[in-house]
Amino acid sequence: MTKNYIGIDIGTTATKAVCFDGSGKVLHQVTAAYPMYHPEPNYSVQNPAEILTAVLHCIQEITKNFQPEFISFSAAMQSIIAIDNAGNPITDAILWADNRAHKLSEILKNSEMGTAFYQKTGIPIHPFSPMMKIHWFEKTNANLYAKTYKFISIKEYIWQQLTGEYAIDSSMASGTGLLNIHTLVWEKSILDFLKIKPSQLSTLVSPTHSCAGIGDDFLYIMGGGDGVLSNLGTGAMESGRMALSIGTSGAVRLPIKKPYIDPEMRTQCYHVMGEDYLKLGAVNNGAIVLQWLKESILKTDASFETLFEQAKNIPAGANGLLFVPYLLGERAPIWDAATQGTLLGISINHTQAHLVRATLEGILFGLFSVVEVLLPNLVERKNSIIMASGGFGKSELWLQMVADIFQMKVAIAQTIEGAAWGAVLIGLKATGIPVVPSHYNEKVFLPNESHKEVYEKCFQKFKQVYPVLKGL
Numbered sequence: 233m234t235k236n237y238i239g240i241d242i243g244t245t246a247t248k249a250v251c252f253d254g255s256g257k258v259l260h261q262v263t264a265a266y267p268m269y270h271p272e273p274n275y276s277v278q279n280p281a282e283i284l285t286a287v288l289h290c291i292q293e294i295t296k297n298f299q300p301e302f303i304s305f306s307a308a309m310q311s312i313i314a315i316d317n318a319g320n321p322i323t324d325a326i327l328w329a330d331n332r333a334h335k336l337s338e339i340l341k342n343s344e345m346g347t348a349f350y351q352k353t354g355i356p357i358h359p360f361s362p363m364m365k366i367h368w369f370e371k372t373n374a375n376l377y378a379k380t381y382k383f384i385s386i387k388e389y390i391w392q393q394l395t396g397e398y399a400i401d402s403s404m405a406s407g408t409g410l411l412n413i414h415t416l417v418w419e420k421s422i423l424d425f426l427k428i429k430p431s432q433l434s435t436l437v438s439p440t441h442s443c444a445g446i447g448d449d450f451l452y453i454m455g456g457g458d459g460v461l462s463n464l465g466t467g468a469m470e471s472g473r474m475a476l477s478i479g480t481s482g483a484v485r486l487p488i489k490k491p492y493i494d495p496e497m498r499t500q501c502y503h504v505m506g507e508d509y510l511k512l513g514a515v516n517n518g519a520i521v522l523q524w525l526k527e528s529i530l531k532t533d534a535s536f537e538t539l540f541e542q543a544k545n546i547p548a549g550a551n552g553l554l555f556v557p558y559l560l561g562e563r564a565p566i567w568d569a570a571t572q573g574t575l576l577g578i579s580i581n582h583t584q585a586h587l588v589r590a591t592l593e594g595i596l597f598g599l600f601s602v603v604e605v606l607l608p609n610l611v612e613r614k615n616s617i618i619m620a621s622g623g624f625g626k627s628e629l630w631l632q633m634v635a636d637i638f639q640m641k642v643a644i645a646q647t648i649e650g651a652a653w654g655a656v657l658i659g660l661k662a663t664g665i666p667v668v669p670s671h672y673n674e675k676v677f678l679p680n681e682s683h684k685e686v687y688e689k690c691f692q693k694f695k696q697v698y699p700v701l702k703g704l
Contacts, residue, residue, distance in 0.1 A: 237659055239652030240298040241458060242287060242307040242329065242387060244268065249290035250652040251298045252341040254660075254668035256465075258647055260295040269324070274331040274569075277324035277559075280313055280389055287390050290674030293311025295450075302442070302452035304659035306461045306651040307387035308480075309407040312362040314369065315389070317381040325386045326365050328481065328575045329516055329560050331357035334569040335369035341497075341567070345425070349491050352419050354501030359561075359569045360516070366426050380432065387457075388434050395443040395452055403456035406503040411436075412507075430620070439505050440662035442592045453659040459483050459512065460504050461654025465647065468619040469508060471603050474607065476599065476634065476642075477622040477650065482518035484647040485510045498565040498605050505658075513602030517573075518595060519623060521557040525591050530584060536627075542585035543592060544629050548636065548683040549690050550586045552577040555594035556697045564602045574697055584658055592630055593687075596695040597635045602633040603638060618642045621650030628677075636683040637691065644675040 234253055241248045246265040264286035269277050291303065310328035314322050326332075340346040341357035355361050359368075362383070369377050369577050384392070385408075404524075405411040405418075410433065412419040418430050441454040455461060459477070462468075463485050466617045468475035474486045482597055485502075492501050492511040502510045526532060526539065554576040561569035618640050624630050625648035635642045647653045660667055 235665075236298050236300055237656045238291075238294060238298070238303045239455075239649070239655035239659075240290065240303060240305050241649065241652040241655070242305065243391060243458065244308045247283065247286045247290050248649065248652060249294040250649045251294055251300065252647075252653060252656050254665070255568065256647050256653050256656075258649060260294060260298060261291045264289045268327065274334065276327045276329035276331075278311075278327060278386070280321045280325050280386060283325065283386055284390060285394055291450075300450065301665065302453050302659045302663060304653060304655035304662075305387060305391070305455040305618040306458045306655040307385065307390075307404065309385075309404060309459060310360050310362055310387045311459040312365045313384055313386065313389055314376060314380040315382050316379060317326060321389070322376060322379060327388075328360045330365065331359045331561050331569040332695040333364040334561075336367055336371060336660070337364050337569065340367070347497070349409070349419075349425075350497050351421055352412050352414070352421070353406075353409050354406065354491055354493055354499075355412040356497050356500065356563075356567050357409075358567050358688060360563055361409035362407075363422060363426070366428065370426060382432050382434065383428070384434055391452070391454070394445050396446055397443055398434040399441060399454065401437055401439040401441065402455045402503045402505070403439060403460040406501070407437055407457055407459075409653070412529045413503060439658045442662050445487040451663075453655070453662050455655035455658050456504070457502065458651040459485055459514065460510060461658070462503050462621050462650040463487060463510060463654070464504070464657050465650035465652070465654030466619040466621045469504070472615060473617050474603070474618050474649070476618045476620050478518045478519055478595065478599070479622045480597065481514060481516055482599050482622075483512055483514040484599055484606060485512035486606050490694045494605070497567070500564070511606060513605060515598050515602065516560040516563055517557045517598060520572060521559055521591060521595055525587065528585075533602060539588045540592075540629050542629055543589035546585050549686040550590040551582065552579070552595060553582050553586050553590040554690060554693055554697075555587075555590040555693060557591060557594040557598065558698070562598070565605050567701060568698075571702065573669060574639050574701060576697065577692075580687070592633060593637070593690065594694070596630075597691055600637055600691060601695065613640060616640060620644055621648050623648070627639055631677050632680065635677040635679045637687045639679045639684060641679070642677040
């Protein structure tokens with residue numbers, strides 16, 4: 233009987249349970265969605281109980297027909313929940329997209345202390361950071377702060393519910409703004425600043441940490457953060473390969489062998505495992521912008537596939553229509569939670585198809601502005617390969633647009649479920665099971681030279697919009 237392995241990817245809008253064989257082939261997949269709530273301006277939260285229910289449903293459904301060797305976890309990063317000493321949430325799960333700590337972030341970011349914190353953690357001072365969310369609670373809700381037993385992420389909450397342990401892997405921890413990226417321990421100066429104790433955070437463990445579940449037969453593997461595991465799962469831990477993922481948000485990640493601190497505080501740095509790190513830039517405005525366009529602006533029941541087919545008939549550059557899609561503020565490379573989206577060059581001749589095309593292009597322009605920071609050397613960029621993962625990997629139009637805008641070779645990963653497969657790879661390492669060599673041939677998209685000039689002009693215009701509007 234073929235052995236199988238399950239990766240659970242706890243995402244921003246849905247949890248996916250993916251069953252793989254030893255070569256990374258997807259045998260079965262189960263998905264359970266849940267909403268994001270915006271109860272007040274700048275709030276982006278979720279109900280921890282709804283996510284727990286989704287995870288348990290996925291595990292139950294996928295294990296009806298598959299008996300895995302283990303179940304390993306990936307999760308969206310930068311969520312935070314305050315819990316009481318009984319393990320019950322006393323807040324919602326506050327997400328990376330939550331901007332309520334914006335004013336406090338601006339004050340700290342522009343201080344010597346903020347710079348020192350970034351240099352220790354590799355995480356810019358911005359409201360997406362769990363450190364800033366905790367700071368906001370400390371300043372605005374003293375009663376809740378006093379009741380808090382621990383501050384944990386949604387992944388830690390799920391893990392504790394399944395195993396009884398409060399534990400966090402180093403990749404998730406390195407995204408919190410609380411971990412010293414150089415020593416891989418909780419940074420005392422930041423905890424002192426927040427007036428919290430190390431005991432109010434989970435125990436740091438290796439991504440290969442394992443534990444038997446409460447009341448079931450499964451061996452659970454800790455795994456890591458979705459961005460880190462996407463690099464691992466897409467084969468982008470090799471030199472000359474850069475991971476690009478677009479889900480609700482988006483990110484570009486480059487493997488390195490030691491912590492990287494950007495002098496201009498534009499990038500993040502995560503620990504993977506051992507001597508492996510990532511330097512990266514994450515953006516707020518990924519496919520969530522397409523969802524907003526479809527539901528709030530176009531108000532259409534048409535599928536995304538249908539909308540993409542319409543956009544396919546519009547030329548590169550969308551006939552002068554340019555969308556700067558900063559709907560949720562923005563992280564890398566500008567780190568401005570207050571910035572807003574901008575639509576430029578609209579005329580009476582533009583149609584729904586133009587708007588869809590401009591939105592696809594705008595999301596990619598935002599990500600390419602991160603690539604410019606991570607790989608400023610044009611020769612090195614030309615010789616690198618983009619490894620694509622996430623739901624956008626199903627769209628050949630969008631993948632070709634990546635190749636054209638970035639002017640880089642784009643390869644589809646062995647599985648677009650890169651984070652779930654990365655979690656399984658961690659599990660294989662943890663259990664000593666060898667990875668089965670795969671003979672999969674990557675599908676490749678090469679830059680279309682005829683689009684190079686028009687996209688260069690569009691991108692130069694894109695980069696000018698934010699500084700001009702910020703000044704206004």
